[in-house]
Amino acid sequence: MTTERKTSYPKFERNPCSPSKPEKIIEVPAQRAPLQMEDDDDSPPLAVPIPKPLETFNDSHNPTGSHAQSPVGVTVITGYLGAGKSTLINYILNGKHGKKIAVILNEFGEEIGVERAMINEGEGGATVEEWVELANGCVCCTVKHSLVQALEQLVQRKERLDHILLETTGLADPAPLASILWLDDQLESAVRLDSIITVVDAKNIHMQLEGYQSSSSFPEAFLQIAFADVVILNKVDLIPQENCGILNSNALQDLEKAIHDINSLAIVIPSICCQVDLHKILDCQAYGAKHLAYLENLLQESKAVPIKNRHDYSVQTLCISEQQPVDLSKVRLWIEDLIWEKRSNMDVYRCKGILSVLNSDQLHTLQAVKELYEIEPARKWNQMENQTSKIVFIGHNLDETILRDSFKSCTLQI
Numbered sequence: 572m573t574t575e576r577k578t579s580y581p582k583f584e585r586n587p588c589s590p591s592k593p594e595k596i597i598e599v600p601a602q603r604a605p606l607q608m609e610d611d612d613d614s615p616p617l618a619v620p621i622p623k624p625l626e627t628f629n630d631s632h633n634p635t636g637s638h639a640q641s642p643v644g645v646t647v648i649t650g651y652l653g654a655g656k657s658t659l660i661n662y663i664l665n666g667k668h669g670k671k672i673a674v675i676l677n678e679f680g681e682e683i684g685v686e687r688a689m690i691n692e693g694e695g696g697a698t699v700e701e702w703v704e705l706a707n708g709c710v711c712c713t714v715k716h717s718l719v720q721a722l723e724q725l726v727q728r729k730e731r732l733d734h735i736l737l738e739t740t741g742l743a744d745p746a747p748l749a750s751i752l753w754l755d756d757q758l759e760s761a762v763r764l765d766s767i768i769t770v771v772d773a774k775n776i777h778m779q780l781e782g783y784q785s786s787s788s789f790p791e792a793f794l795q796i797a798f799a800d801v802v803i804l805n806k807v808d809l810i811p812q813e814n815c816g817i818l819n820s821n822a823l824q825d826l827e828k829a830i831h832d833i834n835s836l837a838i839v840i841p842s843i844c845c846q847v848d849l850h851k852i853l854d855c856q857a858y859g860a861k862h863l864a865y866l867e868n869l870l871q872e873s874k875a876v877p878i879k880n881r882h883d884y885s886v887q888t889l890c891i892s893e894q895q896p897v898d899l900s901k902v903r904l905w906i907e908d909l910i911w912e913k914r915s916n917m918d919v920y921r922c923k924g925i926l927s928v929l930n931s932d933q934l935h936t937l938q939a940v941k942e943l944y945e946i947e948p949a950r951k952w953n954q955m956e957n958q959t960s961k962i963v964f965i966g967h968n969l970d971e972t973i974l975r976d977s978f979k980s981c982t983l984q985i
């Protein structure tokens with residue numbers, strides 16, 4: 572039997588569950604098994620390429636070895652309590668797009684069944700092919716297994732799904748979900764993380780953000796915006812209106828700016844009852860190097876906001892660029908130092924960039940979510956193109972000078 576695999580580059584990560592033991596590393600085994608810690612020595616961290624599986628889900632269901640089907644996109648839907656996540660799911664399911672969509676709910680244990688009851692299955696639009704309810708728990712430990720199982724079951728169905736929605740009720744930090752979906756090579760051949768959508772309540776978001784300015788721990792609202800690829804700014808009907816009931820555009824702009832001050836890479840879509848253009852939220856391919864135009868556009872648009880105009884949030888976006896080509900092995904050490912060792916106490920949540928690499932005619936992309944990162948060649952540079960490396964960071968305590976100077980050292984050849 573042919574065991575052809577999807578071409579993929581190794582991703583690197585530390586154990587996402589044990590930040591207190593940063594010296595430990597994990598290796599995701601080629602065969603399906605729970606994550607395991609290598610805890611038998613205290614040696615410094617090593618970068619461990621994640622091995623390729625010998626057999627993928629598609630292989631086992633496709634004895635001919637042909638791989639015409641691309642992975643099913645998974646959209647993670649997150650957002651503060653009551654922001655409108657179920658409203659969004661209802662809207663998607665009832666849309667006239669004819670897609671077969673499955674929904675996975677991650678709920679608080681005692682409330683299992685409640686969330687499902689709030690969602691109306693589509694009539695004549697999408698079919699709710701499957702409801703899977705996951706008990707509450709740390710997604711990278713307790714729930715990981717049931718999430719992976721749920722995804723396996725969904726992709727093994729005879730009739731193929733077009734998309735999977737994963738609602739993360741009560742989950743503060745969507746990063747572990749992203750790494751499960753992004754990291755698992757066996758899953759990766761069958762599903763792909765499409766994007767993280769954060770639904771924000773336009774009426775309450777300022778209060779949620781401002782209320783925590785003096786606190787050292789960050790509320791869910793910050794993290795959910797920081798990790799978002801798309802932010803749906805919902806309930807704009809509740810923003811105080813100008814005379815005659817007209818939407819106050821200044822207030823709306825101020826909210827969009829507040830979101831972009833935290834995460835300038837996110838696409839912000841204002842909405843009432845999450846009624847948004849579905850083309851903008853399904854099939855974003857926010858994590859794929861293959862959808863490079865999307866990333867390049869984002870990097871193009873992502874300009875650092877002048878300090879004096881910024882909201883004083885300590886979770887923010889920074890952008891650095893470098894004209895000289897960089898040494899790939901130095902970039903690996905540099906990013907590991909940054910996201911594993913937390914250089915100068917910087918905490919990078921999300922990072923996206925394009926790299927001009929020494930002795931390579933390929934434009935490389937860099938993607939990182941918390942402690943997991945991936946660098947891969949995406950396409951050839953065009954001759955007329957300005958071959959500049961450009962990286963955007965979203966995180967806490969970011970220091971632009973340190974980021975710029977340390978990245979510059981990746982350009983020097985020994």
Ligand SMILES: Nc1nc2c(ncn2[C@@H]2O[C@H](COP(=O)(O)OP(=O)(O)OP(=O)(O)O)[C@@H](O)[C@H]2O)c(=O)[nH]1
Nearest residue numbers: 651652653654655656657658805806807843844845
């Ligand atoms: N005024 C107004 N109400 C809205 C809008 N969108 C949703 N709602 C209402 O807000 C309430 C909460 O919406 P849900 O979709 O249940 O929010 P949720 O994020 O799923 O809530 P949890 O699962 O409890 O976190 C419901 O009563 C919705 O009808 C909107 O744009 N404007």
